[in-house]
Amino acid sequence: MKKSLHGFSLVELTVVMAIITVTAYLAMPSFNQWRNKHNVETAVSTLMDAINFTRYTAIETDSTITLCPTKDHQTCSTQWQGAIMIFQDHDKNRTINDQDELIRIENLNLDGFIKSESWFGSNRYLQMTPGGLTNNQNGRYTICPSNGDEQLARQIIINRRGKARLAKDWNQDGIVDGSQGNPVSCSSTSV
Secondary structure (H helix, E strand, O other): OOOOOOOOHHHHHHHHHHHHHHHHHHHHHHHHHHHHHHHHHHHHHHHHHHHHHHHHHHHHHHHHHHHOOOEEOOOOOOOOEEEEEEEEEOOOOOOOOOOOOEEEEEEEEOEOOOOEEEOEEEEOOEEOOOOOEOOOOOOEEEEEEOOOOOOOOOEEOOOOOOOOOOOOOOOOOOOEEEOOOOOOOOOOOOO
């Protein structure tokens, strides 16, 4: 008895590889869209938690607490994409000195950018007072994906009382409406 071996021919293998390649190519935009959305949502959740934690800690410790982006875990920087720190800032100078205490470091891991806009200046940090109020820094953080797709953008709005909320899409056009009622914009990467 002779046993014959059956395998794939080169033509069959080429057809299967072509089908896999086309399927992967068609699925790539959906995957990238999902990845961008997930990346923005994760950054929004982390930043919202950090803002609420900053306010809670300021009230609990009866001291000024600063939240800001950082590159060296000692001083505030201007780029919100990477690490952010929360610290007790006794002299309110946005730098950890001898009397200050680092409370928490978070990483936003954002493959995009955050526009920080304060209605009382262009502060690149957020300070909460012992009463849980902002230090005259109510404003908004617009979180944008790397591709600038405004349908994926989100905005955190902070009022004078230190309360943070997410902007909503009131007119149902697929883009959240910011604090002024206008759709959020990712057109500028200036942060």
